[in-house]
Structures are given as structure tokens and as C-alpha cells.
Amino acid sequence: MSVLAVDGGRPVRAVGLNYGRQSIDEHDIAAVADVLRSDWLTTGPKVAEFEEKVCGLTGARYAVAVNSGTAALHAMMHTCGISDGDEVIVPAMTFAATANAVRYCGGTPVFADVDPNTLLLDPNSVNERLSPRTKAFIAVDYAGQPAPYDTLENIASSNGLTVLADACHSLGATLAGRLVGTLAKMTAFSFHPVKPITTGEGGMVCTDELAYATAARRFRNHGIDFDQRERDSKGLWSYEMVDLGYNYRLTDIQSVLGSRQLEKLPLWIKRRNQLADFYVNAFKELPEIESLFRVPNSSHGFHLFVVKLDLERLSVNRDQVLRALRAEGIGANVHYLPVHLHRYYRDRGHGPGLCPNAERAYEQIITLPLFPTMSDEDAQDVVDSVYKVIGAYRR
Numbered sequence: 001m002s003v004l005a006v007d008g009g010r011p012v013r014a015v016g017l018n019y020g021r022q023s024i025d026e027h028d029i030a031a032v033a034d035v036l037r038s039d040w041l042t043t044g045p046k047v048a049e050f051e052e053k054v055c056g057l058t059g060a061r062y063a064v065a066v067n068s069g070t071a072a073l074h075a076m077m078h079t080c081g082i083s084d085g086d087e088v089i090v091p092a093m094t095f096a097a098t099a100n101a102v103r104y105c106g107g108t109p110v111f112a113d114v115d116p117n118t119l120l121l122d123p124n125s126v127n128e129r130l131s132p133r134t135k136a137f138i139a140v141d142y143a144g145q146p147a148p149y150d151t152l153e154n155i156a157s158s159n160g161l162t163v164l165a166d167a168c169h170s171l172g173a174t175l176a177g178r179l180v181g182t183l184a185k186m187t188a189f190s191f192h193p194v195k196p197i198t199t200g201e202g203g204m205v206c207t208d209e210l211a212y213a214t215a216a217r218r219f220r221n222h223g224i225d226f227d228q229r230e231r232d233s234k235g236l237w238s239y240e241m242v243d244l245g246y247n248y249r250l251t252d253i254q255s256v257l258g259s260r261q262l263e264k265l266p267l268w269i270k271r272r273n274q275l276a277d278f279y280v281n282a283f284k285e286l287p288e289i290e291s292l293f294r295v296p297n298s299s300h301g302f303h304l305f306v307v308k309l310d311l312e313r314l315s316v317n318r319d320q321v322l323r324a325l326r327a328e329g330i331g332a333n334v335h336y337l338p339v340h341l342h343r344y345y346r347d348r349g350h351g352p353g354l355c356p357n358a359e360r361a362y363e364q365i366i367t368l369p370l371f372p373t374m375s376d377e378d379a380q381d382v383v384d385s386v387y388k389v390i391g392a393y394r395r
């Protein structure tokens, strides 16, 4: 057996492979350059065009562009009226921003556990966390797979609560034929470079309700009731700030990139699924590696390809497997440390034992490289490296 690179052996890859990466082509670059030569760098026509395109792709009636996924989550919390003392249920297995958005509005994130097979929010745990102060849930489409929105909606409607979606992983995915963007009262998307499409930084709030869309539009623009282009077109000079908002505006430079990227999304999702199928197949013969469960009747965006290690069969822990994979040139990663275990939330009374499924999964999970422009050879390098590392650490 060959010596692991982490022990001084020859790495599988000379050039490292990151776990995710943007795909930008010359058409994208030319479209951005055109905007730079135009009159509108921000709050111009490209923003509205991008919003319309996102509505077209998701089937949502309204889309409001903002400058990050975090801003989209914040706008969602604000527009559904979260304030001091309100509780919002969030899954423990997510990026910290999901919970932080609740804090921005003075609310308390209440961490619910996840299904150990999918790492999606577990409706049973949500039921256990309900209190008279609960106002909403934010479901997260972990790795690109839609959360169980039907069950969550049943719990919400019988308790007068709002279901919101953190779909930062799942643009273009579907559940029972329904598109992500229409599965919750409001949906947040992110366009960070590793996400399904990118605008550098960027985000979007989608909703079918005009009142939410109007409030989110105001919120991204200082709480002012008109944007500049609206004012110009109406010949108005005055404006009024009617709410406390922020500058969360997305630029036209970013929006045009987003529109170009959207055109390629269907092909990219197809490629991501192809690569994921290749991995699942390749790891079938490897009992130390378990792929996450795929929900039937749903299509997966495969933002992330996550496997769980069967630690009983290995002589080392997850961190050592990760180190060894990285030494082979495979940019493996971990998504995520459960949010309630971050220092900030531990300092606020949370800690181990709160969400046992998420905590156990955290010890086992590894994210392997997956992005649309990866070649078949890249994917084979990942598989070879996993076999090499697992082979060396098999009990």
C-alpha cells in the first residue's frame, strides 16, 4: 500500500482541488464590463432584470436583490416582524448566519436537531421546541436538498407561525415538483462564490406576498419608500424614511453577473448531480463511508457533497482523515460545527447535549470537492484519495 502524503508519501494530486469554486466565463466578464461603461453602477436596470430572472427560475412572484445571503436572512427576519423576546427555531446544522439573523432583530434563535440521515431540520425536534414565544422557523436546505416543508407548514399553520427558508444551498432544487423559492413564506438565497451561482457577494429574498416584498425593498434601502430610479422616473425629488433600514443594495455590476450565471444553472445542477452519482457509486464498496440519504420525490442542488465516516471502523478521528485528504491535494472541509457550539452561543447558555444528532454528525462529516467545472479526472482523484486514506486508517 502506498504511503500517505501526510506521512511523507507522494500526494495523489500535485495541484490542490478546493471543495467548491465559482465558474466564470468570458461572456460573464464582457457583460460586467458593459455595465462598468454604462450610466448605472447601482440601483439601475440590471438589478430589476436579475430579480425578474430569479422569479422566472423559482416561480416566486417577487424577488428582492440584496448584497449577501446574510442580508437576505436579516431582511426576512425584519419583514416578518421578529423583535425583542421573539423565538425563531433554526436547525443546529447550518452556517452561523441563519441564527445570527434572528439575533440582529433582538430575537432568540432556538436550536432544533436534525434528521441524522439527511441533516435536515427534524420536525419532531421543532415540535419539542415550540413555546408561547415562538414566531417562526427557518428551515435550511442543507447541502442543496429541500427541507420537509410540508410537515413544517402543518406544524406552523396549526400554531399561527411562519415558515421561512434558508435556501442558500438550493437554488434550482425542487420538492414534489415545486421549486425552491415557493416552498416557504419567504426564501433567502446567497450568491457567494461557492454557492449555486455567484455575484461575488449577493443574495435574494423571494416571496409570493406583495407586503413582504415591499417591506424587504424598503429595508435594503435605509427604510426609504422610493428608490432613486423610481424617484427619477416620477420626476420626484423628495423621499421619506419610514422604517429603520440598511444599505443592503446589490450593484448592477453584480446583478448582470447574476443574470448571466442563472442561464447556466440548469446545466450546472445536472453536472453536480452527475458528479454526486459518481461518488455515491464509487463509495458503495467502502463501508467506512456513508453518503447522506436522498429524499425521494425531490431534486437535489448538490451545493455540497457530504459523507459520514463510520468511526467504529477507523483507527483515527474525522480531523485526521481530513488532514490526510488535504495532504493528498483534496480540499475536503466540514459543514458545519453545530451553531450552538460556537463560543458566542455557548456564552449565551447553549452547549453540548442540546442537539445530539447534529453533534454526533459533526464528528463524522466530511465535505468532498464538488463544483460544475470539475473534470471526471478530478472526481477520480477524490475517489482515489478517499480509498487511499481510508485504506490506511481502516481498523
Ligand SMILES: *Cc1c(COP(=O)(O)O)cnc(C)c1O
Residues within 6 Å of the ligand: 068, 069, 070, 071, 094, 095, 097, 098, 140, 166, 168, 169, 190, 191, 192, 201, 202, 203
Ligand atoms: C452561505 C450561507 C449563508 C450566508 O450567505 P452569505 O451570502 O455568505 O452572507 C447563510 N446560510 C447558509 C446555509 C449558507 O450556506
